[in-house]
Amino acid sequence: MTGSRGLLVASLTALIAVAAVLVILTVQARLVRSHRDRALAAVQGRYRHLLLEVASGEDEDRRAWTELADLTEANWRRVQPAVVALLAKVRGRPAQELGALLDVHGELVRARARLTSGLAARRARAAYVLGLARDRDCLPTLTTLLGDASGDVRFVAARSLGLIGEPAVSPALLTACGQLPGMREGHTGVPAWVAAESLLRMGAGCQDAVAAAMTSKDVHVRAVAAQVALHGSFPAAVGPARVCLLSETEPRTKETLMALLGSLGDAQDVPVLAAYLHPLVPAPLRRAAVAALGLVGTPEAAARVQPLLADEDRSVATAAGDALAVMGTIGRDILTEAMTATGRQRRVAAASLHLARLRMRAGEAA
Amino acid sequence: MNILLEAIDLLRTVVGGLMRFIDTPLLAYFVLINSSYLLLMILALADIAAQRRRAAWTDHEASATSPLVPGVSLVVPAYNEEAGIVASIESLLSLRHPRHEVIVVDDGSSDGTFDALVERFDLVGVDREVPTDVPVRAAVLGLYVPNDGRTRLVVVRKANSGKTEAVNTGIKAATLPLIAVVDADSVLDPDALTAVTEPFVVDPIRTVATGGVVRPANGCTISSGRVVGVDLPRQWLARIQVVEYLRAFMLGRMGSSKLGGLILISGAFGVFRRDVLVEIGGYDVECIGEDIEVVMRIHKLYRSQRRDYRVTFLADPTCWSEVPVSPRVLARQRRRWHRGIWEALWKYRGMVAQPCYGRLGFLVLPWFWLFELAAPMIELGGLAVVLLALALGIVDPGYAVLFLGVAYGYALVVSMAFIAVEEIVFHRYPGWRNLAICLAASILENFGYRQLTALWRCRGAWDGIRRAQPEWGTMTRTGFAAADQVAEPPLPPLPRTSTMPSAPALPTVSRRDEVA
Numbered sequence: 001m002t003g004s005r006g007l008l009v010a011s012l013t014a015l016i017a018v019a020a021v022l023v024i025l026t027v028q029a030r031l032v033r034s035h036r037d038r039a040l041a042a043v044q045g046r047y048r049h050l051l052l053e054v055a056s057g058e059d060e061d062r063r064a065w066t067e068l069a070d071l072t073e074a075n076w077r078r079v080q081p082a083v084v085a086l087l088a089k090v091r092g093r094p095a096q097e098l099g100a101l102l103d104v105h106g107e108l109v110r111a112r113a114r115l116t117s118g119l120a121a122r123r124a125r126a127a128y129v130l131g132l133a134r135d136r137d138c139l140p141t142l143t144t145l146l147g148d149a150s151g152d153v154r155f156v157a158a159r160s161l162g163l164i165g166e167p168a169v170s171p172a173l174l175t176a177c178g179q180l181p182g183m184r185e186g187h188t189g190v191p192a193w194v195a196a197e198s199l200l201r202m203g204a205g206c207q208d209a210v211a212a213a214m215t216s217k218d219v220h221v222r223a224v225a226a227q228v229a230l231h232g233s234f235p236a237a238v239g240p241a242r243v244c245l246l247s248e249t250e251p252r253t254k255e256t257l258m259a260l261l262g263s264l265g266d267a268q269d270v271p272v273l274a275a276y277l278h279p280l281v282p283a284p285l286r287r288a289a290v291a292a293l294g295l296v297g298t299p300e301a302a303a304r305v306q307p308l309l310a311d312e313d314r315s316v317a318t319a320a321g322d323a324l325a326v327m328g329t330i331g332r333d334i335l336t337e338a339m340t341a342t343g344r345q346r347r348v349a350a351a352s353l354h355l356a357r358l359r360m361r362a363g364e365a366a
Numbered sequence: 367m368n369i370l371l372e373a374i375d376l377l378r379t380v381v382g383g384l385m386r387f388i389d390t391p392l393l394a395y396f397v398l399i400n401s402s403y404l405l406l407m408i409l410a411l412a413d414i415a416a417q418r419r420r421a422a423w424t425d426h427e428a429s430a431t432s433p434l435v436p437g438v439s440l441v442v443p444a445y446n447e448e449a450g451i452v453a454s455i456e457s458l459l460s461l462r463h464p465r466h467e468v469i470v471v472d473d474g475s476s477d478g479t480f481d482a483l484v485e486r487f488d489l490v491g492v493d494r495e496v497p498t499d500v501p502v503r504a505a506v507l508g509l510y511v512p513n514d515g516r517t518r519l520v521v522v523r524k525a526n527s528g529k530t531e532a533v534n535t536g537i538k539a540a541t542l543p544l545i546a547v548v549d550a551d552s553v554l555d556p557d558a559l560t561a562v563t564e565p566f567v568v569d570p571i572r573t574v575a576t577g578g579v580v581r582p583a584n585g586c587t588i589s590s591g592r593v594v595g596v597d598l599p600r601q602w603l604a605r606i607q608v609v610e611y612l613r614a615f616m617l618g619r620m621g622s623s624k625l626g627g628l629i630l631i632s633g634a635f636g637v638f639r640r641d642v643l644v645e646i647g648g649y650d651v652e653c654i655g656e657d658i659e660v661v662m663r664i665h666k667l668y669r670s671q672r673r674d675y676r677v678t679f680l681a682d683p684t685c686w687s688e689v690p691v692s693p694r695v696l697a698r699q700r701r702r703w704h705r706g707i708w709e710a711l712w713k714y715r716g717m718v719a720q721p722c723y724g725r726l727g728f729l730v731l732p733w734f735w736l737f738e739l740a741a742p743m744i745e746l747g748g749l750a751v752v753l754l755a756l757a758l759g760i761v762d763p764g765y766a767v768l769f770l771g772v773a774y775g776y777a778l779v780v781s782m783a784f785i786a787v788e789e790i791v792f793h794r795y796p797g798w799r800n801l802a803i804c805l806a807a808s809i810l811e812n813f814g815y816r817q818l819t820a821l822w823r824c825r826g827a828w829d830g831i832r833r834a835q836p837e838w839g840t841m842t843r844t845g846f847a848a849a850d851q852v853a854e855p856p857l858p859p860l861p862r863t864s865t866m867p868s869a870p871a872l873p874t875v876s877r878r879d880e881v882a
């Protein structure tokens with residue numbers, strides 16, 4: 001027991017020491033943060049009106065810009081984070097002005113040099129600044145960084161490419177959405193969201209690459225391509241979507257493709273979408289097909305949806321009612337007629353019409 | 367007299383033997399459990415650092431309006447929440463998210479919960495059937511929407527049958543791809559919904575569920591359903607829970623998530639894919655700990671089918687919820703929580719050490735059995751033996767103090783490490799006073815609070831083992847409609863088009879439990 005007592009005393013002493021260190025660390029963290037925040041606020045406060053003038057585009061005589069360009073290096077270092085934060089929020093001329101401010105203080109030159117730094121955090125920060133400054137000169141390097149070993153760097157490179165908005169890099173960006181060489185199963189190079197947002201920023205110029213990516217072997221690439229085609233309303237993607245819908249294995253990508261055909265397709269898509277209305281098809285896909293047919297909005301689509309008002313699956317019946325309600329006169333006539341019937345379809349139709357009337361009154365629906 | 371002396375001698379022999387047998391293993395157990403918490407914290411830190419870095423490079427304005435973000439149906443089960451339901455729903459409706467709807471499931475309230483909603487939102491009945499894709503026994507009595515046609519609110523009225531069935535009813539009525547279950551007495555940060563759904567857009571194919579942080583709302587200033595001032599509670603019981611939530615419910619879960627073994631997403635703030643919840647048949651109404659059970663069932667389904675998936679915990683999106691301030695209510699809560707853990711772990715005991723469940727089967731579940739379920743029994747048992755040995759004069763007081771000092775001292779160091787992380791990374795509690803209170807609470811926690819909660823947890827496990835009738839209770843709520851709240855004028859009434867009769871008065875068959 002004497003031995004264990006000694007051990008206990010030593011342990012307790014060590015624990016008290018660690019507890020004391022933790023308290024000191026906690027207090028120090030708060031002191032440092034308070035001091036830093038105060039210092040930053042003091043300097044940024046002094047130049048805030050100048051920054052806001054530049055960022056709001058009201059600095060017509062460039063007086064504010066010149067004053068900021070003439071800052072000493074010490075003051076610039078404190079103002080720089082505020083410039084970068086503002087740059088992330090503005091577009092057009094104010095963004096150009098703030099970018100020029102970074103340039104005049106040598107930030108862009110430094111950032112270009114740091115793109116090849118050995119430290120991932122440095123590469124990422126550099127890519128971020130260059131993206132915000134819409135620096136087109138660094139496009140090739142940023143594209144290379146899509147295959148960087150660091151996930152953070154790939155993330156920032158993808159986002160920066162989107163900010164620069166050059167559609168020529170879209171194939172590389174789409175490839176990076178998938179599993180890159182050497183990666184574990186299921187892991188992707190760039191998060192789907194970042195890639196999709198960046199591709200949407202590139203506009204219609206990337207629609208051919210998006211259409212081509214819809215046939216990719218990588219399920220993650222196909223998912224991003226389908227989302228971008230849908231939300232970007234890319235007509236070039238409709239043809240591949242028709243082909244891919246039949247072979248797609250991932251259920252949610254299939255739903256996206258249906259929504260794409262619903263919003264951009266036409267009467268020829270009705271039979272394809274109607275094939276998914278079969279009772280043996282999983283309910284989420286049936287509902288997606290019903291919603292897509294509602295968006296197609298042709299009389300044939302309405303005729304395919306009408307029988308589903310009496311579907312055994314209430315969620316499909318409800319979706320059918322709502323789809324008919326958004327079809328305009330054709331759909332509403334069917335719903336009105338269904339209200340004279342008996343059973344479930346009468347109830348579904350009544351509820352859908354009721355909700356449609358409420359929405360119409362609110363000016364939301366057709 | 368002789369018999370008594372012989373009995374004491376026998377007791378001394380037994381306790382002495384027990385003490386010799388358990389003192390090293392008991393200390394080792396304390397070291398292991400606290401070291402595992404530290405390890406989880408380190409894992410959590412790695413993840414938090416990555417999340418923070420990326421957050422700095424993310425355009426949050428764009429995420430709050432992006433069409434790529436999937437819609438979320440916020441399911442709010444409500445039972446006798448008249449005091450705060452309107453403020454709570456207004457707060458949820460005004461969250462920053464591109465597409466969300468609020469589905470309130472009035473679980474047969476006997477107070478004015480429903481009337482308050484009708485009055486504020488000018489509800490009208492819609493004769494719509496609720497889908498049947500999730501089984502619910504209780505009858506749906508009516509479905510109501512705001513008469514203005516644009517407020518994305520649905521109120522489902524049903525016969526009283528408990529929170530779990532209310533949530534399942536909400537899942538059935540939901541129309542958007544994601545389901546967020548939020549307690550009616552909770553307040554979300556304005557960006558919390560966007561943040562907690564982020565993994566669904568970052569990794570849309572694999573992400574099936576996410577959870578956010580729950581922090582005690584006691585002491586905070588709440589105006590118009592928003593937390594506008596963060597402060598610590600006035601009661602020490604609630605203050606200690608702040609430290610406890612930090613250690614166990616935030617960084618602990620974050621670490622488990624990093625390991626790929628998050629098995630508990632708080633019932634107060636979790637987001638699930640609707641199709642996944644439908645596929646597993648919704649929440650289990652038979653299980654007291656429905657929140658842990660549902661996540662376990664998802665793990666079991668996906669792992670056994672070898673499907674690639676992710677359950678993620680995020681440290682930034684925050685939900686503020688009232689915590690109990692009376693020992694009686696706290697006791698009931700902890701008994702219920704621990705019983706829930708016992709039931710879920712027992713139900714899925716077959717997953718332990720099974721190769722197809724990977725880290726979950728070999729690391730996370732054994733950890734839960736050993737350090738979560740058994741911890742209160744071992745802690746109380748050990749404490750009892752040490753105290754008995756002390757009383758019988760087997761160990762000298764100095765040794766006993768040292769022994770307990772090391773055991774609880776390590777726990778204290780762990781709590782302080784978590785407070786340090788909170789201060790360095792999140793710093794949600796401003797002011798030196800709050801920091802001092804947090805540190806003091808982490809010390810005080812070891813004098814009575816830990817032992818009492820261990821006792822309540824033991825009773826919870828025992829209730830679960832003997833399948834006792836669950837003891838429901840109520841928690842007195844202050845409601846979030848604070849005096850400083852500026853009530854918005856009611857929307858102008860429009861002519862009603864519904865012919866649906868008002869719902870009948872509902873019978874109450876059980877009382878609902880409290881909190882988080």
